[in-house]
Amino acid sequence: MAKSMSKSQTIAHFAKKFDMKKKAVSAVFDELARLAYKEARNAFTIPGIGKLVLVQRKARLGRNPKTGETIQIPAKTVVKFRVAKACKEAVLPKKAASKPAVEKASAGPVI
Numbered sequence: 001m002a003k004s005m006s007k008s009q010t011i012a013h014f015a016k017k018f019d020m021k022k023k024a025v026s027a028v029f030d031e032l033a034r035l036a037y038k039e040a041r042n043a044f045t046i047p048g049i050g051k052l053v054l055v056q057r058k059a060r061l062g063r064n065p066k067t068g069e070t071i072q073i074p075a076k077t078v079v080k081f082r083v084a085k086a087c088k089e090a091v092l093p094k095k096a097a098s099k100p101a102v103e104k105a106s107a108g109p110v111i
Contacts, residue, residue, distance in 0.1 A: 040079060050083040 005013070011029065015022045036044045036052055044052040059075040 048084055048086050050081050050087060053080055053082060055080050
């Protein structure tokens with residue numbers, strides 16, 4: 001499996017692709033992150049990539065793995081990223097066409 005791109009590699013790629021200075025590209029990414037943090041409460045969407053949303057988790061019972069004791073886990077709000085359909089289709093390999101079901105040939109009633 002290939003290593004993921006670092007932030008500096010990503011910035012270098014965009015700087016070369018759009019003939020911009022690395023500092024300017026870095027500022028764009030920093031501002032995009034700042035805007036995403038600020039707007040996450042209202043669901044922040046990056047078209048073609050996905051959406052940042054806040055999700056309310058209910059209170060639930062859990063178990064302390066060390067002692068085995070049952071504990072109450074309080075309700076909380078968490079940040080989730082929902083990947084866009086277009087991104088899933090572009091990244092994940094397409095499944096092979098499902099094979100049609102083979103019908104059994106009827107040889108007549110079994111006696």
